[in-house]
Amino acid sequence: MLPTGTTGDRLVLGMAGGGDFRVIAAQTADSIELARLRCDLSPVAAAALGRALTSAVLLxxxxxxxxxxxxxxxxxxxxxPLGPVIAEATIDGRVRGCVGNPQYEDTDCDVGLAIGTDGNLTVVRKSPPLMKPYTSQVRLVSGEVAKDVAHYLATSEQIPTALLLGVLNRPTGVAACGGIVIQSFPHTTTKTIEAVEKAILDAPPLSSLLAELPIHHAVARVLGSVGYKQLDPSFDIPIEYHCRCSREKALQMYRYFPPQELGEMIGGGTDTEAVCHFCGMRYIFTPDDLLGLELGTEN
Ligand SMILES: [Zn+2]
Structure with a gap:
């Protein structure tokens, strides 16, 4: 598990246009930088995962x-070429994610090309105590993440939204990352929706705003004359990169190995290493650890 600590990452809530729009925004740079360091992500992998994780926490x-x-x-x-990008978030702000080929390099940092469009965006929601999954799937429309998630919201959830995502990589790491989702209501007029669309078009890129401003100021800057009012900061939700892996869970994974392969690992006499794709944690198991698992399976 990753050490948890206080970062500047958080989710903020507000309204725009005097109540015509609900606004949810997230600042996630520290979490993505932690993921980059622990999982050795290339810049384009960090950009893709940053967009996906920010989308997950907003959703x-x-x-x-x-x-x-x-x-x-x-x-x-x-x-x-980046392979699948997976992002998970809980409503209370814990996120984790991984990419298939974390070291894939692209000098243009083109997330759309790295993810590709020949496939799907799958969204799974689970709620305790039953954790029965609700799964929804749409075709990818751009691979850029923001358009894909907005397309999912419009078609699968019938929630009309504008979604902005921004990640700024510097040679030293992730300098800025965050996102804003702006949801209109049935009473919102076409004229005010057009005003928001124009404000978004006229605003500087979100990544450059977030490099200079905290998230709530960046939202106010994007919405400009439409007007943004943040809810009391006591409603802010801290966001942290949190992996649920553990040594015991990693060991239990070997139960799914073919018996012959597990037997060879035990008989080989050397330690076995398992690496968590979400946080880079390395777990070392001795032949005796695996033998205990095998004996346990027989009981
Ligand atoms: Zn982990």
Whole structure:
């Protein structure tokens, strides 16, 4: 498990246009930088995962079912060289994610090409105590993540939204990462929706705003004259990169190995290493650890 600590990452809530729009925004740079360091992500992998993780934490709040442990996962699989991108978030701000080929390099940092469009975005929601999954799938439309998630919200959830995502990589690491989702209501007029669309078009890229401003100021800057009012900061939700892996869970994975292969690992006399794709944690198991597992299976 990763050490947890206080970062500047958080999710903020607000309204725009005097109540015509619900706004949810997240600042996630510290979490993505931690993921980059622990999983050795290339810049384009960090950009893709940053967009996906930010989307997941925004969706967990947007699709609020008033369940404290509601869990949302996104899987973007478009056949591109980056492989699948997986992002998970809980409604209380814990995120984790991974990419298929974390070291894939692209000098243009083109997330759309890296993810590809020959495939689907799959969204799974689970709520305790039953954790029965609700799965929804749409075709990828751009591989850029924001358009894909907005397309999912419009078609699968019938929630009209604008979604902005931004990640800024510097040679030293992830300098900025975050996102804003702006949801209109049935009473919102076409004129005010057009005003928001124009404000978004006229605003500087979100990644450059987030490099200079905290998230709530960046949202106010994007919405400009439409007007943004943040809810009391006591409603802010801290976001942290949190992996649920453990030595015991990693060991239990070997139960699914073919018996012959497990037997060879035990008989080989050397230690076995398992690496968590979500946080880079390495777990070492001795032949005796695996033998105990095998004996346990027989009982
Ligand atoms: Zn882990």
């Amino acid at each position: 967990a709040r947007l699709l609020d079912k008033q369940v404290p442990e509601q869990h949302v996962s996104l899987r973007l699989e478009g056949g591109g």
